[in-house]
Amino acid sequence: MxxxxxxxxxxxxxxxxxxxxxxxxxxxxxxxxxxxxxxxxxxxxxxxxxxxxxxxxxxxxxxxxxxxxxxxxxxxxxxxxxxxxxxxxxxxxxxxxxxxxxxxxxxxxxxxxxxxxxxxxxxxxxxxxxxxxxxxxxxxxxxxxxxxVLGTGWFAATTANAGPGKTIAVVGDGAVGLMGVLAAKELGAERIIAMSRHTDRQAMAREFGATDIVAERGDAGVEAVKALTDGLGAHGVIEAVGTQESMMQAINCARPGGYVGYVGVSHGVELPGPELFLAEVHLMGGPAxxxxxxxxxxxxxxxxxxxxxxxxxxxxxxxxxxxxxxxxxxxxxxxxxxxx
Missing domain, CATH: 3.90.180.10 (Medium-chain alcohol dehydrogenases, catalytic domain)
Known part of the structure; x- marks a missing residue:
């Protein structure tokens, strides 16, 4: 064959x-x-x-x-x-x-x-x-x-605690991130913030249920998400990239007590203990x-x-x-x- x-x-x-x-x-x-x-x-x-x-x-x-x-x-x-x-x-x-x-x-x-x-x-x-x-x-x-990708996005949305009344942010605009948007919508999330710099992927994210688009990355992206959430951060965040920047962006986009569902295949990710300790967020993820x-x-x-x-x-x-x-x-x- x-x-x-x-x-x-x-x-x-x-x-x-x-x-x-x-x-x-x-x-x-x-x-x-x-x-x-x-x-x-x-x-x-x-x-x-x-x-x-x-x-x-x-x-x-x-x-x-x-x-x-x-x-x-x-x-x-x-x-x-x-x-x-x-x-x-x-x-x-x-x-x-x-x-x-x-x-x-x-x-x-x-x-x-x-x-x-x-x-x-x-x-x-x-x-x-x-x-x-x-x-x-x-x-x-x-x-x-x-x-x-759909099953992985669904797992990410589930571990990010997507549900009615929740605001979910999605870090990553590849197929898994887009499926995370779809899953969060199907699970009843009220607001879905897709973080993307690419117009074609932004459009598809909106098709799948995104209510807001944030084009900024890193600290600027975190501030943009907080600006959309009364300074608090999202109830849950889907991390669908797997880099140091994307993981820290996801953690910092979550409000205290929030959830981060990480499914990006990690490469070079090292979590700083003090920052993780002070974030007070739930972390759950891995191979879906x-x-x-x-x-x-x-x-x-x-x-x-x-x-x-x-x-x-x-x-x-x-x-x-x-x-x-x-x-x-x-x-x-x-x-x-x-x-x-």
């Missing part, structure tokens, strides 16, 4: 890879019908991770082609969407709602790689969620978003337990209640994966869907 391999920073190629097969009774093999490039993939692309050959991709919608003897929730021919972290969904950690830290957890990125024609999904019953039927193109995009939210998100998408697939502003064939990475790196695209 064909699959995307990162050979070195900036060097993305579609190359032959071994066809997946059933290895354990709990496995399923899927034919990938939609994959995409994630903002977190750009850390590898830009050389922030150790230089090593890596199979790429962790977001996917597929059709089951084969299942192991212990798989009961999905059958060949069925459309499925899965989380970017493998989980059994039965261990004590999973049952507490943190499937991304399952005792059997493993990341799809770098081990399975779903920017490919086929993929083997371990613990299929715990990782995959069947789709009620064959999705149309818009549903396909939205289901693909649910596999990571997308599997916790998937059944509800699939249901909302299928009923047409939400359309997160609008975040995909470009669609390319798998063979043009290198261009997909370059376009996102140049900020010419918010998120690129790949069609094997």
């Amino acid at each position: 064909r699959g995307v391999v990162m050979h070195a920073p900036g060097d993305v190629r579609v190359a032959p890879r071994e066809d997946p097969r059933i290895e354990e009774r709990t496995d399923a093999v899927i034919r990938v019908v939609a994959a995409c490039v994630c903002g977190s993939d750009l850390w590898d692309y830009r050389g922030f991770e150790a230089g090593r050959e890596t199979v790429m991709g962790h977001e996917y919608v597929g059709v089951v082609t084969e299942v192991g003897s212990a798989v009961s929730s999905a059958a060949p021919g069925q459309y499925v969407v899965g989380s970017f972290v493998i989980s059994d969904n039965t261990c004590p950690i999973c049952l507490d709602g943190y499937q991304s830290k399952c005792v059997h957890a493993s990341f799809v990125h770098g081990t399975i790689g779903t920017q490919a024609e086929f993929a083997r999904i371990p613990y299929a019953d715990g990782t995959l969620v069947p789709v009620p039927g064959e999705p149309d193109e818009d549903q396909l995009k939205s289901l693909l978003a649910a596999s990571d 337990p997308v599997r916790r939210f998937l059944p509800d998100l699939v249901d909302r998408i299928w009923k047409g209640e939400i359309n997160p697939g609008r975040v995909f502003d470009r669609v390319l064939p798998l063979d043009e994966a290198a261009e997909a990475y370059a376009a996102m790196d140049r900020r010419e695209a918010i998120k690129v869907m790949l069609k094997p």
Whole structure:
């Protein structure tokens, strides 16, 4: 089969890879019908991770082609969407709602790689969620978003304590940040402040439910958020970038007693103890337990209640994966869907 391999920073190629097969009774093999490039993939692309050959991709919608003897929730021919972290969904950690830290957890990125024609999904019953039927193109995009960025944005909004009467600020205007805006709106937030300097992303944030836009960053951004909240700060803040500046911006945008949901993949983040101590905010985040939210998100998408697939502003064939990475790196695209 064909699959995307990162050979070195900036060097993305579609190359032959071994066809997946059933290895354990709990496995399923899927034919990938939609994959995409994630903002977190750009850390590898830009050389922030150790230089090593890596199979790429962790977001996917597929059709089951084969299942192991212990798989009961999905059958060949069925459309499925899965989380970017493998989980059994039965261990004590999973049952507490943190499937991304399952005792059997493993990341799809770098081990399975779903920017490919086929993929083997371990613990299929715990990782995959069947789709009620064959999705149309818009549903396909939205289901693909649910596999990571929507579920991650939903987790961030939940941990930021989004709800009726709340003001939520969102630091980061990439796909996850935009999905955080959508999630905060769906969870009932009264006011949503999107922090963005890009007009196209500002417009999409408003489409998803943002009531205010703050273009400033750093201390100026914090002051702008406080100016919109009577000097108090937001009830909750979503941090969707992963840098030192974005994390401190998020913490300082929250009012005392507020909540920060951080889901940006952290690089070089070091929290200063005195500043954190004096902030008096709740911090919660990490790799999102997308599997916790998937059944509800699939249901909302299928009923047409939400359309997160609008975040995909470009669609390319798998063979043009290198261009997909370059376009996102140049900020010419918010998120690129790949069609094997």
